[in-house]
Amino acid sequence: MITYDTTRESEQLRHLKVDIAEFIQRYESKPPSSTRRTLFLFPGGMASQLLRATTPYQNNGTAQTFQYDNYWVSALTFLGGALFLGMHKHGGGFRDHDDQIVIPSGVVNFLGLTPYSRFSQWCDQNDLDLFIFSWDWRRRPEDTVSFFFNHFLPLFKTTVQQQTGADPLQKFILMGHSFGGMVVKLMLHHTDPVLAHMTHAVTVASPFYGYDGQIHRWFEGEPLLNHIGLLDVTLPMIKVITSLPGCYVLPYLDHTTFTNNQLALKNDPDYPLNAYPSKDAVTGAAVDPFTTHRYPANTGFDYSELTHALQTYQLIASGAPAAYAGKFYNIRGVQSPSGSTTGSISWGTLTGPVPSASPVGNGPGNPGDDTQPAWSARLATLGANQVKVVKGNVDHMFIMEEDDTHAEIASVL
Amino acid sequence: MRNRPLSSPPPVPPATHAEVTKFLKGLQRFRAKGLQPFEESSIKKFDEAGVKAYLDKMTVGEQQAISRRIMMDILKSSPSAGAETPARKRKPAAKKPAKAKAKAKPKASPKKKSAAAKKRKTRKKKAARRR
Numbered sequence A: 001m002i003t004y005d006t007t008r009e010s011e012q013l014r015h016l017k018v019d020i021a022e023f024i025q026r027y028e029s030k031p032p033s034s035t036r037r038t039l040f041l042f043p044g045g046m047a048s049q050l051l052r053a054t055t056p057y058q059n060n061g062t063a064q065t066f067q068y069d070n071y072w073v074s075a076l077t078f079l080g081g082a083l084f085l086g087m088h089k090h091g092g093g094f095r096d097h098d099d100q101i102v103i104p105s106g107v108v109n110f111l112g113l114t115p116y117s118r119f120s121q122w123c124d125q126n127d128l129d130l131f132i133f134s135w136d137w138r139r140r141p142e143d144t145v146s147f148f149f150n151h152f153l154p155l156f157k158t159t160v161q162q163q164t165g166a167d168p169l170q171k172f173i174l175m176g177h178s179f180g181g182m183v184v185k186l187m188l189h190h191t192d193p194v195l196a197h198m199t200h201a202v203t204v205a206s207p208f209y210g211y212d213g214q215i216h217r218w219f220e221g222e223p224l225l226n227h228i229g230l231l232d233v234t235l236p237m238i239k240v241i242t243s244l245p246g247c248y249v250l251p252y253l254d255h256t257t258f259t260n261n262q263l264a265l266k267n268d269p270d271y272p273l274n275a276y277p278s279k280d281a282v283t284g285a286a287v288d289p290f291t292t293h294r295y296p297a298n299t300g301f302d303y304s305e306l307t308h309a310l311q312t313y314q315l316i317a318s319g320a321p322a323a324y325a326g327k328f329y330n331i332r333g334v335q336s337p338s339g340s341t342t343g344s345i346s347w348g349t350l351t352g353p354v355p356s357a358s359p360v361g362n363g364p365g366n367p368g369d370d371t372q373p374a375w376s377a378r379l380a381t382l383g384a385n386q387v388k389v390v391k392g393n394v395d396h397m398f399i400m401e402e403d404d405t406h407a408e409i410a411s412v413l
Numbered sequence B: 001m002r003n004r005p006l007s008s009p010p011p012v013p014p015a016t017h018a019e020v021t022k023f024l025k026g027l028q029r030f031r032a033k034g035l036q037p038f039e040e041s042s043i044k045k046f047d048e049a050g051v052k053a054y055l056d057k058m059t060v061g062e063q064q065a066i067s068r069r070i071m072m073d074i075l076k077s078s079p080s081a082g083a084e085t086p087a088r089k090r091k092p093a094a095k096k097p098a099k100a101k102a103k104a105k106p107k108a109s110p111k112k113k114s115a116a117a118k119k120r121k122t123r124k125k126k127a128a129r130r131r
Helices: A004-028 A075-079 A117-125 A141-164 A179-187 A193-197 A212-220 A234-242 A245-249 A255-266 A303-317 A396-401 A403-412 B017-030 B048-056 B060-075 B115-130
Strands: A037-042 A048-053 A068-072 A087-090 A093-096 A102-107 A128-132 A172-177 A198-204 A278-280 A328-335 A345-347 A360-362 A387-392
Touching: A004 A093, A004 A102, A004 A128, A004 A141, A037 A179, A068 A075, A068 A102, A075 B017, A117 A128, A117 A396, A117 A403, A141 A179, A141 A303, A172 A179, A179 A198, A179 A303, A193 A198, A198 A403, A212 A234, A212 A360, A245 A303, A255 A303, A328 A403, A387 A403, A396 A403, A396 B060, B017 B048, B017 B060
Parallel strands: A037 A128, A037 A172, A172 A198, A198 A328, A278 A345, A328 A387
Antiparallel strands: A048 A068, A048 A102, A087 A093, A345 A360
16 A cells, blocks of 8 residues: 555665665675675764655555655755754654655765765775665654665665675674664664674764753754744744654653663763753752653644653663674764863753743763763663774764774774 | 775864854845745745855865854754854865856855955965965
């Protein structure tokens, strides 16, 4: 049966076939070897390019294909396009604004710059067969996991095998940058026999215990997109952000996860978390971002989605399954000089409908990569020898481009 | 595994917040006239030729520095995003390779380059003279 969801999947696969063809071209340009490994990279949240169909999906049971415009990130993004990336609930799932299908395709490439150009070169130079799996960071992460295992991997394996005679999944690596690393962690909880061939799962700058940025966005929108010329579109922007289910797993950790990991987080010899990072500005009492009801009332904030996201988040923050625990590595970034990164927030009183003065304030600077605090970017239950640090002149978005990051990745593979 | 590091240069350092603000203001001059922000057909009618000409006036290095700052800031918490930060020391940006110029004339274009861009241009000229 053809539905909105199956059409979106088939459209995504249609675009992925182009990526697979390019992968095969690169694959065949090198001599065959039993030591070759496929590396699937999951870009960070917002780092996958998003294309939006130019016409709406027709609910008439027919197979449909679409033309697309680049809404994330292109000049159009800053000229009002971002306002059309919202989602809405439909039946048991989510649809895109006005039923115009949005699919991920490639990585963001704004003005000729991408966050993974040098990483791609490095993989090529180090005999790693890279496949960048772009994914829709607006959607629930479990949707990406399901699509990857159930739709993409079978197509990938069959196509590559048919054309090269080699099995690209004989040995493979899962790697995720930032939010992409959370997706990778979620994959380890997926029961699929193909994971037996996974040699390593590596996260780089992934916030296992959340970060402040998402909480700010629910109150403040996105400063770079809140205005179109003189036109203030902060409230519509907040509503778009609030409508995206994927973002609900990103706030600071819930209090239960904190309690369960408190000792390990505190005992981090280099970057400890000494107290719960989300507090009331006046009383100092813990404010659990996953269970509080202090979000704005006029933005469509979805408490049921927050409850759903908590379950997904707790799985991401749980220990790695025993079968993969020894294969799991976390790399975190720490800028020099240290203390550049927000590591806690305080909640004041929301005095009226947003956008008014944000009630969310930042605590003192922490060590981190300027976006993710270092205490959040490793799974606390992981052994110390499986956690690596990249220090120096790094920043979160471009950490995959740094020579020091490449060296740390090489050290674990 | 043994690491074989790259010899290619690292990505261009980011522009400042002020440069990005100026860039976005300039870019948004090309939005559709009489913009109805919630009408998709309206926002898509921006002046594409104007945008292209606007971007063609920048060097590749300038474009990428702007792009890098935007991508960095879009993920961060907002309070710091509006604050001014010094750009990292930057080598003179490489001149953009020959590229097709915009065919159509822009309907509007920013009249002046940023002070930082002017400084960079002067620095480049001086460096060229030294050579």
